[in-house]
Amino acid sequence: MALFQLSRRDALILALFALVVVTMPVWTAPFGANYPGLMQKFAIYAIFAIGFNILFGLTGYLSFGHAAFLGVGSYTAVWSFKLLTMDALPALLLAVLVSGLFALVIGFLSLRRSGIYFSILTLAFAQMSYNLAYSVLTPITNGETSLQLTMQDPRVIDLAFSERGVGLPTASLFGVTLSGLSGFYFCAVVLLIAFFFAQKVFASPFGMMLRGIKSNQMRMSYTGFNTRPYALTAFVISGMYAGLAGALLAVTDPLAGAERMQWTASGEVVLMTILGGVGTLIGPVMGAWLIKYFENIFSSFNEGILSRFFDFVPEPLHDTVVAISSKFVGEGWQLTLGLLFVFVVVFLPGGIMEGVRRIGALFRRRGSPPKADAMRVQPAE
Amino acid sequence: MDAILAQLLNGLDKGGAYALIALGLTLVFGTLGVVNFAHGALFMLGAFCAVSFRYLITLETVTVDPTQTTAWGTALEVRTPLAQTWFGDWGAVLIDWSVPLSILLAIPVMLLVGIVMERGLIKHFYKRPHAEQILVTFGLAIVLQEIVKAIFGPNPISQAMPSALRGATDVGALIGLAPGALTYPLWRLIYFLFSAGVIAAVFAFLRFTTFGMVVRAGMADRETVGLLGINIDRRFTIMFGLAAVVAGLAGVMYTPLLPPNYHQGMDFLVLSFVVVVVGGMGSLPGAVAAGFLLGILQSFASMNQIKSIIPGIDQIIIYLTAVVILLVRPRGLFGRRGMMEN
Numbered sequence: 101m102a103l104f105q106l107s108r109r110d111a112l113i114l115a116l117f118a119l120v121v122v123t124m125p126v127w128t129a130p131f132g133a134n135y136p137g138l139m140q141k142f143a144i145y146a147i148f149a150i151g152f153n154i155l156f157g158l159t160g161y162l163s164f165g166h167a168a169f170l171g172v173g174s175y176t177a178v179w180s181f182k183l184l185t186m187d188a189l190p191a192l193l194l195a196v197l198v199s200g201l202f203a204l205v206i207g208f209l210s211l212r213r214s215g216i217y218f219s220i221l222t223l224a225f226a227q228m229s230y231n232l233a234y235s236v237l238t239p240i241t242n243g244e245t246s247l248q249l250t251m252q253d254p255r256v257i258d259l260a261f262s263e264r265g266v267g268l269p270t271a272s273l274f275g276v277t278l279s280g281l282s283g284f285y286f287c288a289v290v291l292l293i294a295f296f297f298a299q300k301v302f303a304s305p306f307g308m309m310l311r312g313i314k315s316n317q318m319r320m321s322y323t324g325f326n327t328r329p330y331a332l333t334a335f336v337i338s339g340m341y342a343g344l345a346g347a348l349l350a351v352t353d354p355l356a357g358a359e360r361m362q363w364t365a366s367g368e369v370v371l372m373t374i375l376g377g378v379g380t381l382i383g384p385v386m387g388a389w390l391i392k393y394f395e396n397i398f399s400s401f402n403e404g405i406l407s408r409f410f411d412f413v414p415e416p417l418h419d420t421v422v423a424i425s426s427k428f429v430g431e432g433w434q435l436t437l438g439l440l441f442v443f444v445v446v447f448l449p450g451g452i453m454e455g456v457r458r459i460g461a462l463f464r465r466r467g468s469p470p471k472a473d474a475m476r477v478q479p480a481e
Numbered sequence: 482m483d484a485i486l487a488q489l490l491n492g493l494d495k496g497g498a499y500a501l502i503a504l505g506l507t508l509v510f511g512t513l514g515v516v517n518f519a520h521g522a523l524f525m526l527g528a529f530c531a532v533s534f535r536y537l538i539t540l541e542t543v544t545v546d547p548t549q550t551t552a553w554g555t556a557l558e559v560r561t562p563l564a565q566t567w568f569g570d571w572g573a574v575l576i577d578w579s580v581p582l583s584i585l586l587a588i589p590v591m592l593l594v595g596i597v598m599e600r601g602l603i604k605h606f607y608k609r610p611h612a613e614q615i616l617v618t619f620g621l622a623i624v625l626q627e628i629v630k631a632i633f634g635p636n637p638i639s640q641a642m643p644s645a646l647r648g649a650t651d652v653g654a655l656i657g658l659a660p661g662a663l664t665y666p667l668w669r670l671i672y673f674l675f676s677a678g679v680i681a682a683v684f685a686f687l688r689f690t691t692f693g694m695v696v697r698a699g700m701a702d703r704e705t706v707g708l709l710g711i712n713i714d715r716r717f718t719i720m721f722g723l724a725a726v727v728a729g730l731a732g733v734m735y736t737p738l739l740p741p742n743y744h745q746g747m748d749f750l751v752l753s754f755v756v757v758v759v760g761g762m763g764s765l766p767g768a769v770a771a772g773f774l775l776g777i778l779q780s781f782a783s784m785n786q787i788k789s790i791i792p793g794i795d796q797i798i799i800y801l802t803a804v805v806i807l808l809v810r811p812r813g814l815f816g817r818r819g820m821m822e823n
Contacts, residue, residue, distance in 0.1 A: 160612070162612045209808060212807075212808060213807055213808075213811060215611055216516050216611050216762075217811065219612075220754055220758050220803070220807075221804060221807055223751060223754070224755060224800040224803050225800070225804070227800055228796075228797045228800045228801070231793075231796035231797055231800075232793055232796060234796070235793050236792045236796070237793075363747075363751060364747070367619060370616070370619075371620075427631045432627060432630070434623060435623075435628065438620050438621075438622075438623030438627055439624055441616075441619075441620035441623065442602070442617060442620035442621055442624060445613060445616045445617040445620060446602070446617060449609075449613060
């Protein structure tokens with residue numbers, strides 16, 4: 101079927117990517133990152149970043165309000181758990197649907213402007229959603245205490261087939277409980293599907309159209325294309341990705357709070373995408389993994405660990421080095437993140453992927469066979 | 482009538498802060514063409530100038546006085562602020578008035594910060610797309626706020642206003658209402674007057690000095706001014722410093738109203754951008770007018786009568802206004818025709 105066909109290169113990338121994702125518990129072990137909670141986050145935020153990249157990387161529209169869709173996805177999924185069933189599939193489907201509708205409305209309004217105005221419009225809508233979730237919409241969002249499962253939830257479908265169990269239920273897939281490693285593998289499978297779909301979008305004529313919007317929207321409209329429906333489709337797709345990621349967050353931990361919609365959360369996905377490489381397929385995934393790794397590992401460092409790490413430094417300097425570097429880890433890991441981000445934007449606007457490409461080009465120039473060209477990453481523009 | 486006047490006044494001090502930040506944002510955008518997401522961080526830095534100033538002048542010497550004892554029978558520790566030992570009673574006055582006095586610290590510090598920021602980082606981004614300018618200044622804002630967090634800690638540090646300026650003033654009596662009908666906190670009134678003064682000073686500077694004239698000419702046509710043999714880049718750098726000072730002053734004087742915390746810059750930044758957009762990108766009078774307008778709108782929206790008609794309106798009124806303005810009149814209230822209209 102043509103729908104599922106990929107070019108040979110894309111199929112190879114997908115196969116490699118699948119291998120990397122599936123073996124994640126193995127290769128993360130040396131970094132101390134092989135516990136399920138963190139790997140679930142790796143998969144989930146990779147989906148979020150891939151989706152954001154479909155909008156920003158392909159069309160060049162910089163949205164500063166994508167966390168709103170993540171939040172909507174989470175809320176929808178938790179409501180699906182509360183009202184219908186603990187099965188994950190309906191929750192994911194509903195979340196994608198609702199966040200897609202939400203993105204349709206916001207995108208329709210925001211895409212009437214471009215450039216910085218678009219960024220500010222999306223930011224305004226996201227802040228509106230965040231403020232409303234905290235105040236008036238408390239019956240739906242449960243405000244500051246965040247939405248969570250209770251013992252009195254109706255869960256119509258589940259309770260039609262079985263008795264109410266003891267304690268709070270956990271999310272499941274056809275009766276298999278999704279927690280720990282099984283939760284991770286569920287997220288990983290969803291990630292692979294999302295990655296495959298992104299590959300299809302990148303390779304399709306529709307993807308070409310989006311790239312055209314990025315490089316010169318005016319020329320596109322002079323050639324007779326109405327660009328807005330295409331941009332809107334990209335916006336809705338990326339909103340759906342964000343909703344899917346939000347729903348997966350709810351699957352792994354059935355709790356949805358408004359702080360997921362705050363604009364710093366939107367900023368985070370922008371950071372992930374830029375750090376990895378805008379407009380590339382793999383880049384956003386790497387950015388997401390790197391940032392989540394920083395967040396979980398670096399933020400748990402303390403002076404004791406640092407002191408042992410800097411054991412080789414001679415005594416008079418030792419305390420100073422530890423004191424200075426302790427400002428960059430633990431509570432202060434965001435400082436490291438901010439600095440890294442500034443450096444990337446200044447020196448390497450294409451992110452990690454551009455760095456990889458530059459290093460690759462360096463090696464090719466030294467007379468290695470031209471075969472290496474097959475590994476070339478798709479250019480951003 | 483009184484209630485409406487009271488809400489009008491309530492909006493003025495917040496509007497003043499919005500107007501000052503938006504004024505700086507617009508100055509930077511109009512001169513350098515840079516969208517500065519780190520401008521809120523400058524507001525926050527200004528607030529922490531006040532914190533540092535107070536910290537410096539309240540440094541104490543501790544001497545143990547064996548002749549006096551505490552209730553527990555130990556020797557009493559006498560703490561004397563250095564300022565007091567040096568200046569006597571004047572020291573106490575100095576500490577009492579630390580917030581307004583820290584303006585003296587804030588002006589040179591913010592000017593320096595602004596110039597360093599422009600020369601060190603933002604200079605390299607004039608030719609890059611707006612998206613990259615947003616990204617790099619956003620990164621810078623994170624760095625600045627994390628540095629402040631590392632130094633001052635994550636908790637808000639409240640600053641006392643001078644004792645003479647505490648309490649309320651009877652504004653109603655001034656404009657002929659019955660005494661006591663309309664009272665208003667004195668410091669908020671001062672904040673409004675202060676922001677109006679700063680705004681007037683900035684406009685006068687641009688309007689009545691040769692430097693300001695050159696800058697205005699440069700905003701209109703940078704290339705021609707450069708061809709006339711004027712080093713316009715250097716003047717624009719100074720304007721960036723000035724914008725930083727304006728944001729910093731707004732931050733200093735706002736500290737008694739809102740205890741400074743490291744993330745307040747981000748909170749105000751989002752709102753100030755909305756203000757700039759409503760006023761019209763690149764229009765200085767627009768930024769000021771929209772600042773006060775949105776401040777007042779927000780205080781009206783938080784009236785109980787209005788909240789009972791449209792619940793939650795106080796949370797979203799500013800964003801809603803921005804969305805409506807952008808969709809209906811994209812150049813903003815005072816924007817020039819064709820200025821970033823699509």
